[in-house]
Amino acid sequence: MNEREKGGVPDDALIRTTLAGDDGAFGELVERYKGRAFAVAVGIVGDGDDALDVVQDSFIKAYYKLKEFRFGSNFYTWFYRLLVNQAIDRWRKSARSAEVPFDESWLSEDASPPDSFAYPRTPEDLARDRELGDALQRAVDSLPEYHRAVIVLREVDGMAYDEIAKVLGCSVGTVMSRLHYARGKLKEALKTHREG
Amino acid sequence: MNIEAKADALLPREAEAGLAGHLAGCPACAAEDAAIAATGPALRALTGIRSMEKAPELDAIWTRVRAGIEEGREARRRSPWIARWAWVPAAFALAVVAFLFYPAGTDRSPFHPSTFDVSVEDVESEGATVALVDKGEDLPRVIWIIEDA
Numbered sequence: 001m002n003e004r005e006k007g008g009v010p011d012d013a014l015i016r017t018t019l020a021g022d023d024g025a026f027g028e029l030v031e032r033y034k035g036r037a038f039a040v041a042v043g044i045v046g047d048g049d050d051a052l053d054v055v056q057d058s059f060i061k062a063y064y065k066l067k068e069f070r071f072g073s074n075f076y077t078w079f080y081r082l083l084v085n086q087a088i089d090r091w092r093k094s095a096r097s098a099e100v101p102f103d104e105s106w107l108s109e110d111a112s113p114p115d116s117f118a119y120p121r122t123p124e125d126l127a128r129d130r131e132l133g134d135a136l137q138r139a140v141d142s143l144p145e146y147h148r149a150v151i152v153l154r155e156v157d158g159m160a161y162d163e164i165a166k167v168l169g170c171s172v173g174t175v176m177s178r179l180h181y182a183r184g185k186l187k188e189a190l191k192t193h194r195e196g
Numbered sequence: 197m198n199i200e201a202k203a204d205a206l207l208p209r210e211a212e213a214g215l216a217g218h219l220a221g222c223p224a225c226a227a228e229d230a231a232i233a234a235t236g237p238a239l240r241a242l243t244g245i246r247s248m249e250k251a252p253e254l255d256a257i258w259t260r261v262r263a264g265i266e267e268g269r270e271a272r273r274r275s276p277w278i279a280r281w282a283w284v285p286a287a288f289a290l291a292v293v294a295f296l297f298y299p300a301g302t303d304r305s306p307f308h309p310s311t312f313d314v315s316v317e318d319v320e321s322e323g324a325t326v327a328l329v330d331k332g333e334d335l336p337r338v339i340w341i342i343e344d345a
Contacts, residue, residue, distance in 0.1 A: 039243045132238075
Protein backbone atom coordinates (compact mmCIF):
# COMPACT_ATOMS: atom_id res chain seq x y z
CA MET A 1 0.00 0.00 0.00
CA ASN A 2 1.38 3.44 -0.82
CA GLU A 3 0.99 6.77 0.94
CA ARG A 4 -1.99 7.76 -1.14
CA GLU A 5 -4.06 4.76 -0.06
CA LYS A 6 -3.74 5.07 3.70
CA GLY A 7 -7.11 4.90 5.32
CA GLY A 8 -8.87 4.14 2.06
CA VAL A 9 -9.63 1.33 -0.34
CA PRO A 10 -6.42 0.13 -2.04
CA ASP A 11 -5.87 1.31 -5.61
CA ASP A 12 -5.92 -2.28 -6.91
CA ALA A 13 -9.38 -2.86 -5.44
CA LEU A 14 -10.69 0.34 -7.03
CA ILE A 15 -9.25 -0.72 -10.38
CA ARG A 16 -10.90 -4.16 -10.15
CA THR A 17 -14.22 -2.53 -9.25
CA THR A 18 -13.88 -0.16 -12.19
CA LEU A 19 -13.10 -3.03 -14.54
CA ALA A 20 -16.20 -4.78 -13.24
CA GLY A 21 -18.24 -1.83 -14.50
CA ASP A 22 -18.45 0.60 -11.57
CA ASP A 23 -17.27 4.00 -12.81
CA GLY A 24 -17.71 5.42 -9.33
CA ALA A 25 -14.61 3.50 -8.22
CA PHE A 26 -12.62 5.22 -10.95
CA GLY A 27 -14.03 8.52 -9.67
CA GLU A 28 -12.43 7.72 -6.34
CA LEU A 29 -9.06 7.20 -8.04
CA VAL A 30 -9.50 10.55 -9.77
CA GLU A 31 -10.25 12.25 -6.45
CA ARG A 32 -7.25 10.53 -4.89
CA TYR A 33 -4.71 11.65 -7.48
CA LYS A 34 -6.09 14.81 -9.07
CA GLY A 35 -4.19 17.26 -6.82
CA ARG A 36 -0.80 15.68 -7.37
CA ALA A 37 -1.55 15.10 -11.02
CA PHE A 38 -2.38 18.77 -11.50
CA ALA A 39 0.78 19.89 -9.68
CA VAL A 40 2.92 17.67 -11.92
CA ALA A 41 1.07 18.71 -15.08
CA VAL A 42 1.26 22.43 -14.33
CA GLY A 43 4.95 22.06 -13.46
CA ILE A 44 5.53 20.70 -16.95
CA VAL A 45 3.14 22.75 -19.11
CA GLY A 46 3.30 25.92 -17.01
CA ASP A 47 -0.27 27.04 -17.73
CA GLY A 48 -3.19 26.22 -15.43
CA ASP A 49 -5.81 25.69 -18.15
CA ASP A 50 -3.48 23.49 -20.18
CA ALA A 51 -2.69 21.51 -17.02
CA LEU A 52 -6.41 20.93 -16.36
CA ASP A 53 -6.81 19.59 -19.89
CA VAL A 54 -3.78 17.35 -19.42
CA VAL A 55 -5.16 15.96 -16.15
CA GLN A 56 -8.59 15.37 -17.69
CA ASP A 57 -7.21 13.69 -20.83
CA SER A 58 -4.80 11.55 -18.82
CA PHE A 59 -7.55 10.20 -16.58
CA ILE A 60 -9.76 9.46 -19.60
CA LYS A 61 -6.88 7.68 -21.30
CA ALA A 62 -6.14 5.75 -18.10
CA TYR A 63 -9.79 4.66 -17.90
CA TYR A 64 -9.72 3.15 -21.36
CA LYS A 65 -6.30 1.57 -20.83
CA LEU A 66 -7.12 0.23 -17.38
CA LYS A 67 -7.38 -3.37 -18.56
CA GLU A 68 -3.67 -3.13 -19.50
CA PHE A 69 -2.73 -2.26 -15.91
CA ARG A 70 -0.56 -4.95 -14.29
CA PHE A 71 -1.85 -5.68 -10.81
CA GLY A 72 0.89 -5.63 -8.21
CA SER A 73 2.59 -2.59 -9.74
CA ASN A 74 1.85 0.95 -8.55
CA PHE A 75 -1.14 2.62 -10.12
CA TYR A 76 0.35 6.08 -9.71
CA THR A 77 3.62 5.12 -11.42
CA TRP A 78 1.60 3.69 -14.32
CA PHE A 79 -0.72 6.70 -14.37
CA TYR A 80 2.10 9.24 -14.11
CA ARG A 81 3.68 7.77 -17.21
CA LEU A 82 0.50 8.60 -19.14
CA LEU A 83 0.29 11.98 -17.45
CA VAL A 84 3.87 13.05 -18.16
CA ASN A 85 3.65 11.97 -21.81
CA GLN A 86 0.36 13.81 -22.17
CA ALA A 87 1.87 16.93 -20.55
CA ILE A 88 4.94 16.83 -22.79
CA ASP A 89 2.71 16.45 -25.88
CA ARG A 90 0.63 19.42 -24.73
CA TRP A 91 3.75 21.47 -24.09
CA ARG A 92 5.07 20.77 -27.59
CA LYS A 93 1.79 21.91 -29.14
CA SER A 94 1.51 25.04 -27.01
CA ALA A 95 2.73 28.48 -27.95
CA ARG A 96 4.80 28.49 -24.77
CA SER A 97 7.13 25.92 -26.25
CA ALA A 98 8.38 28.50 -28.74
CA GLU A 99 12.08 28.85 -28.09
CA VAL A 100 12.60 30.26 -24.61
CA PRO A 101 16.07 31.80 -24.65
CA PHE A 102 18.31 30.83 -21.80
CA ASP A 103 19.58 33.87 -19.96
CA GLU A 104 23.35 33.42 -19.71
CA SER A 105 23.50 35.91 -16.85
CA TRP A 106 22.15 33.10 -14.65
CA LEU A 107 25.51 31.46 -14.96
CA SER A 108 27.26 34.06 -12.76
CA GLU A 109 28.74 32.17 -9.84
CA ASP A 110 30.02 34.64 -7.26
CA ALA A 111 26.93 35.31 -5.27
CA SER A 112 27.16 37.16 -2.01
CA PRO A 113 23.56 37.98 -1.19
CA PRO A 114 22.36 40.40 1.42
CA ASP A 115 21.81 38.60 4.72
CA SER A 116 18.19 39.68 4.92
CA PHE A 117 17.21 37.87 1.70
CA ALA A 118 14.91 34.87 2.13
CA TYR A 119 14.00 32.49 -0.63
CA PRO A 120 10.28 31.91 -1.18
CA ARG A 121 8.98 28.79 0.51
CA THR A 122 5.22 29.10 0.01
CA PRO A 123 2.86 30.20 -2.80
CA GLU A 124 2.13 33.30 -0.71
CA ASP A 125 5.85 34.18 -0.51
CA LEU A 126 6.16 33.81 -4.25
CA ALA A 127 2.94 35.69 -4.99
CA ARG A 128 4.42 38.69 -3.16
CA ASP A 129 7.43 38.63 -5.47
CA ARG A 130 5.95 38.47 -8.95
CA GLU A 131 9.30 39.14 -10.61
CA LEU A 132 10.83 36.11 -8.98
CA GLY A 133 7.80 34.02 -9.94
CA ASP A 134 8.25 35.08 -13.56
CA ALA A 135 12.01 34.45 -13.47
CA LEU A 136 11.42 31.01 -12.00
CA GLN A 137 8.78 30.19 -14.59
CA ARG A 138 11.16 31.28 -17.36
CA ALA A 139 13.86 29.06 -15.90
CA VAL A 140 11.45 26.10 -15.81
CA ASP A 141 10.28 26.82 -19.35
CA SER A 142 13.87 26.92 -20.60
CA LEU A 143 14.55 23.37 -19.41
CA PRO A 144 14.35 20.52 -21.90
CA GLU A 145 11.04 18.65 -21.45
CA TYR A 146 12.37 15.54 -19.77
CA HIS A 147 14.61 17.55 -17.43
CA ARG A 148 11.54 19.53 -16.42
CA ALA A 149 9.60 16.33 -15.86
CA VAL A 150 12.38 14.95 -13.63
CA ILE A 151 12.64 17.98 -11.37
CA VAL A 152 8.86 18.31 -11.10
CA LEU A 153 8.41 14.64 -10.18
CA ARG A 154 11.23 14.91 -7.64
CA GLU A 155 10.57 18.29 -6.06
CA VAL A 156 6.83 18.71 -6.47
CA ASP A 157 5.63 15.13 -6.14
CA GLY A 158 8.48 13.87 -3.94
CA MET A 159 9.05 10.74 -6.02
CA ALA A 160 12.15 8.61 -5.39
CA TYR A 161 14.79 8.35 -8.12
CA ASP A 162 13.83 4.77 -9.03
CA GLU A 163 10.14 5.68 -9.32
CA ILE A 164 11.00 8.59 -11.61
CA ALA A 165 13.11 6.22 -13.70
CA LYS A 166 10.11 3.88 -14.05
CA VAL A 167 7.76 6.71 -15.01
CA LEU A 168 10.13 8.10 -17.64
CA GLY A 169 11.49 4.75 -18.81
CA CYS A 170 15.12 5.71 -18.23
CA SER A 171 17.92 4.73 -15.84
CA VAL A 172 18.38 6.10 -12.32
CA GLY A 173 21.69 7.57 -13.51
CA THR A 174 19.87 9.53 -16.21
CA VAL A 175 17.39 10.77 -13.62
CA MET A 176 20.22 11.99 -11.37
CA SER A 177 22.00 13.67 -14.24
CA ARG A 178 18.85 15.45 -15.46
CA LEU A 179 18.01 16.49 -11.92
CA HIS A 180 21.48 17.94 -11.42
CA TYR A 181 21.18 19.95 -14.65
CA ALA A 182 17.65 21.17 -13.88
CA ARG A 183 18.50 22.13 -10.31
CA GLY A 184 21.47 24.06 -11.60
CA LYS A 185 19.25 26.12 -13.90
CA LEU A 186 16.69 26.90 -11.22
CA LYS A 187 19.39 27.65 -8.67
CA GLU A 188 20.97 30.19 -11.00
CA ALA A 189 17.60 31.83 -11.60
CA LEU A 190 17.10 32.20 -7.86
CA LYS A 191 20.63 33.46 -7.24
CA THR A 192 20.44 35.98 -10.08
CA HIS A 193 17.17 37.34 -8.77
CA ARG A 194 18.60 37.56 -5.28
CA GLU A 195 21.59 39.51 -6.53
CA GLY A 196 19.45 41.87 -8.56
CA MET B 197 27.66 17.12 -5.46
CA ASN B 198 27.53 16.72 -1.67
CA ILE B 199 25.39 19.82 -1.44
CA GLU B 200 22.90 18.29 -3.87
CA ALA B 201 22.91 14.97 -2.01
CA LYS B 202 22.17 16.94 1.16
CA ALA B 203 19.19 18.58 -0.56
CA ASP B 204 17.86 15.11 -1.38
CA ALA B 205 18.55 13.88 2.17
CA LEU B 206 20.88 11.24 0.69
CA LEU B 207 24.05 12.31 2.50
CA PRO B 208 25.30 9.95 5.24
CA ARG B 209 25.13 11.48 8.73
CA GLU B 210 28.90 11.79 9.17
CA ALA B 211 29.34 13.36 5.71
CA GLU B 212 26.55 15.82 6.51
CA ALA B 213 28.32 16.86 9.70
CA GLY B 214 31.54 17.40 7.74
CA LEU B 215 29.71 19.44 5.11
CA ALA B 216 28.03 21.57 7.78
CA GLY B 217 31.47 22.38 9.19
CA HIS B 218 32.69 23.44 5.76
CA LEU B 219 29.59 25.53 5.01
CA ALA B 220 30.01 27.42 8.27
CA GLY B 221 33.37 28.73 7.10
CA CYS B 222 32.75 29.11 3.36
CA PRO B 223 30.27 31.81 2.28
CA ALA B 224 30.40 30.78 -1.41
CA CYS B 225 29.45 27.17 -0.64
CA ALA B 226 26.88 28.36 1.90
CA ALA B 227 25.25 30.50 -0.81
CA GLU B 228 25.29 27.53 -3.17
CA ASP B 229 23.75 25.33 -0.51
CA ALA B 230 21.02 27.88 0.26
CA ALA B 231 20.15 28.30 -3.43
CA ILE B 232 20.01 24.56 -4.11
CA ALA B 233 17.95 23.96 -0.98
CA ALA B 234 15.58 26.69 -2.16
CA THR B 235 14.85 25.21 -5.59
CA GLY B 236 12.41 22.59 -4.30
CA PRO B 237 10.30 24.90 -2.11
CA ALA B 238 10.35 27.59 -4.84
CA LEU B 239 9.13 25.13 -7.48
CA ARG B 240 6.44 23.84 -5.12
CA ALA B 241 5.42 27.45 -4.42
CA LEU B 242 5.16 28.10 -8.16
CA THR B 243 2.94 25.07 -8.82
CA GLY B 244 1.06 25.87 -5.60
CA ILE B 245 0.05 29.27 -6.98
CA ARG B 246 -1.32 27.65 -10.14
CA SER B 247 -3.12 25.03 -8.06
CA MET B 248 -4.79 27.70 -5.95
CA GLU B 249 -5.85 29.61 -9.06
CA LYS B 250 -7.46 26.49 -10.56
CA ALA B 251 -8.81 24.94 -7.37
CA PRO B 252 -12.52 25.29 -8.32
CA GLU B 253 -11.98 23.71 -11.75
CA LEU B 254 -9.86 20.96 -10.20
CA ASP B 255 -12.62 20.22 -7.68
CA ALA B 256 -14.94 19.52 -10.60
CA ILE B 257 -12.44 17.49 -12.64
CA TRP B 258 -14.28 14.18 -12.13
CA THR B 259 -17.35 15.68 -13.82
CA ARG B 260 -15.17 16.56 -16.82
CA VAL B 261 -13.49 13.15 -16.82
CA ARG B 262 -16.82 11.32 -16.58
CA ALA B 263 -18.18 13.37 -19.48
CA GLY B 264 -15.09 12.50 -21.51
CA ILE B 265 -15.51 8.80 -20.72
CA GLU B 266 -19.16 8.92 -21.81
CA GLU B 267 -18.18 10.73 -24.99
CA GLY B 268 -15.61 8.02 -25.72
CA ARG B 269 -18.20 5.29 -25.14
CA GLU B 270 -20.65 7.02 -27.44
CA ALA B 271 -18.01 7.39 -30.16
CA ARG B 272 -17.22 3.67 -29.87
CA ARG B 273 -20.90 2.78 -30.13
CA ARG B 274 -21.27 4.94 -33.22
CA SER B 275 -18.23 3.50 -34.98
CA PRO B 276 -19.41 1.03 -37.66
CA TRP B 277 -18.93 -2.64 -36.82
CA ILE B 278 -16.98 -3.10 -40.04
CA ALA B 279 -14.27 -0.73 -38.76
CA ARG B 280 -14.02 -2.68 -35.51
CA TRP B 281 -13.69 -6.07 -37.23
CA ALA B 282 -11.62 -4.96 -40.24
CA TRP B 283 -8.59 -6.77 -38.82
CA VAL B 284 -10.25 -10.20 -39.21
CA PRO B 285 -10.10 -10.47 -43.04
CA ALA B 286 -6.64 -8.91 -42.96
CA ALA B 287 -5.42 -11.52 -40.46
CA PHE B 288 -7.07 -14.29 -42.54
CA ALA B 289 -5.39 -13.08 -45.73
CA LEU B 290 -2.05 -12.97 -43.92
CA ALA B 291 -2.54 -16.55 -42.67
CA VAL B 292 -3.36 -17.75 -46.21
CA VAL B 293 -0.27 -16.06 -47.64
CA ALA B 294 1.91 -17.54 -44.89
CA PHE B 295 0.46 -21.01 -45.58
CA LEU B 296 1.00 -20.76 -49.34
CA PHE B 297 4.60 -19.69 -49.11
CA TYR B 298 5.70 -21.81 -46.17
CA PRO B 299 8.44 -23.12 -45.97
CA ALA B 300 9.94 -20.83 -48.60
CA GLY B 301 13.01 -19.04 -47.27
CA THR B 302 13.61 -21.53 -44.44
CA ASP B 303 15.93 -24.49 -44.05
CA ARG B 304 13.09 -26.99 -43.77
CA SER B 305 12.48 -29.13 -46.81
CA PRO B 306 9.07 -28.80 -48.41
CA PHE B 307 6.28 -31.33 -48.01
CA HIS B 308 6.67 -34.32 -50.40
CA PRO B 309 3.66 -36.65 -50.28
CA SER B 310 5.35 -39.03 -52.77
CA THR B 311 7.83 -40.17 -50.14
CA PHE B 312 5.05 -41.40 -47.90
CA ASP B 313 4.49 -45.09 -47.51
CA VAL B 314 1.43 -45.08 -45.33
CA SER B 315 -0.24 -48.17 -43.99
CA VAL B 316 -2.91 -48.80 -41.43
CA GLU B 317 -2.09 -51.27 -38.73
CA ASP B 318 -3.84 -52.70 -35.76
CA VAL B 319 -2.31 -52.06 -32.41
CA GLU B 320 -3.10 -54.38 -29.57
CA SER B 321 -4.99 -52.54 -26.90
CA GLU B 322 -8.24 -52.73 -24.99
CA GLY B 323 -9.75 -49.97 -27.09
CA ALA B 324 -8.91 -51.60 -30.47
CA THR B 325 -6.80 -48.67 -31.50
CA VAL B 326 -5.86 -48.07 -35.15
CA ALA B 327 -2.59 -46.46 -36.04
CA LEU B 328 -1.42 -44.80 -39.26
CA VAL B 329 2.25 -45.42 -39.63
CA ASP B 330 4.62 -43.56 -41.94
CA LYS B 331 7.31 -45.93 -43.19
CA GLY B 332 8.96 -43.37 -45.46
CA GLU B 333 11.97 -43.06 -43.22
CA ASP B 334 14.38 -45.52 -41.68
CA LEU B 335 12.33 -45.97 -38.61
CA PRO B 336 8.53 -46.34 -38.64
CA ARG B 337 6.82 -43.26 -37.24
CA VAL B 338 3.32 -43.13 -35.74
CA ILE B 339 1.41 -40.23 -37.23
CA TRP B 340 -2.01 -40.56 -35.75
CA ILE B 341 -3.83 -42.81 -33.34
CA ILE B 342 -7.57 -43.19 -33.41
CA GLU B 343 -9.29 -44.78 -30.49
CA ASP B 344 -12.62 -46.57 -30.80
CA ALA B 345 -15.46 -44.89 -29.01
